[in-house]
Amino acid sequence: RATSEGEPLRAYAPSMGQIFLRRFQLVTQFRSALESGQVSVHYQPKVALPSRQVIGAEALVRWKHPEFGRVDPDEFVPAVEATGLVDVLTDFVMDKALERVSRWIDRGLRMSIAVNLSVRTLADEEFPNRVAAALTKHQVPPELLTFELTESGVMADPERALPVLRRLHTMGVVLAVDDFGTGYSSLAYLRQLPVDEVKIDKSFVLGMGTDLGDMAVVRSIVELGHSLSLTVVAEGVEDDAARDQLVSMGCDVAQGYLISRPLSEERFEAWLRARTVQ
Ligand code: C2E
Ligand code: CA
Ligand code: CA
Ligand code: CA
Numbered sequence: 001r002a003t004s005e006g007e008p009l010r011a012y013a014p015s016m017g018q019i020f021l022r023r024f025q026l027v028t029q030f031r032s033a034l035e036s037g038q039v040s041v042h043y044q045p046k047v048a049l050p051s052r053q054v055i056g057a058e059a060l061v062r063w064k065h066p067e068f069g070r071v072d073p074d075e076f077v078p079a080v081e082a083t084g085l086v087d088v089l090t091d092f093v094m095d096k097a098l099e100r101v102s103r104w105i106d107r108g109l110r111m112s113i114a115v116n117l118s119v120r121t122l123a124d125e126e127f128p129n130r131v132a133a134a135l136t137k138h139q140v141p142p143e144l145l146t147f148e149l150t151e152s153g154v155m156a157d158p159e160r161a162l163p164v165l166r167r168l169h170t171m172g173v174v175l176a177v178d179d180f181g182t183g184y185s186s187l188a189y190l191r192q193l194p195v196d197e198v199k200i201d202k203s204f205v206l207g208m209g210t211d212l213g214d215m216a217v218v219r220s221i222v223e224l225g226h227s228l229s230l231t232v233v234a235e236g237v238e239d240d241a242a243r244d245q246l247v248s249m250g251c252d253v254a255q256g257y258l259i260s261r262p263l264s265e266e267r268f269e270a271w272l273r274a275r276t277v278q
Pocket of ligand 3: 178179199201
């Protein structure tokens with residue numbers, strides 16, 4: 001063997017073929033992974049500023065693959081998105097998420113849940129009907145459901161996405177622009193979208209402590225959002241300094257490791273109990 005002959009060990013770098021094969025396996029195995037319980041939904045709390053009151057959570061999908069281990073959503077969501085299967089993913093996450101909200105309602109808690117939407121879903125004119133059916137099934141009022149969409153997702157096909165967004169908005173569902181500041185960020189466009197919330201991309205929030213440019217971007221998104229009467233959410237809040245800065249800027253909501261990492265259903269509930277007992 002080459003290595004035993006003294007050739008230095010190289011860091012494992014997958015070839016294009018291996019990357020392609022893995023992607024192919026992820027896509028073909030996704031549906032059975034859902035059915036066999038490998039896929040779950042984690043929850044990351046969102047808190048109001050400056051009160052720190054928990055106002056809800058973002059639902060984030062997780063896949064524990066028997067061979068590959070934990071597969072990052074940044075890898076499998078785009079792969080699944082490229083197929084018709086993304087509807088199955090969105091419906092799965094929405095169902096779990098609304099079930100959570102209905103449990104909270106049963107306990108007298110009024111908290112909302114945010115679900116990420118992919119580009120494909122925004123082009124599906126049947127989607128608002130499925131949302132209405134899911135809200136009815138779980139007896140959840142529409143204002144407790146938020147959809148997070150990326151600007152690039154909307155911009156990819158605005159002719160198709162806009163009617164879907166308008167219908168969701170008319171139903172009373174809350175719409176948020178995710179990763180704000182990274183895409184086209186057209187101010188004029190934001191005004192035309194039926195959105196209620198902007199989520200400042202975590203890259204700016206993470207950079208705020210060391211980069212004055214990032215700080216300026218965050219400050220201007222807060223001002224822009226408020227001038228359009230939108231709720232402004234900061235994600236990627238990792239330390240007290242960032243939170244204090246956001247409070248001084250008047251940012252409405254914070255999400256990030258400072259408050260909590262995304263947690264499994266059970267751990268989220270335990271976190272919530274410990275927090276409300278205080
Ligand atoms: P996203 O929607 O921008 O979600 C926020 C990501 O930031 C999450 O990564 C979250 O774990 C991470 N994060 C949260 N707080 C912090 C922090 O303080 N610091 C840092 N460095 N990171 C933080 P995650 O869970 O790996 O998800 C990655 C992306 O995958 C999401 O980005 C979203 O675009 C996509 N995704 C996740 N779940 C779903 C889903 O159910 N459907 C769709 N379509 N996409 C999803
Ligand atoms: Ca998101
Ligand atoms: Ca984001
Ligand atoms: Ca992202």
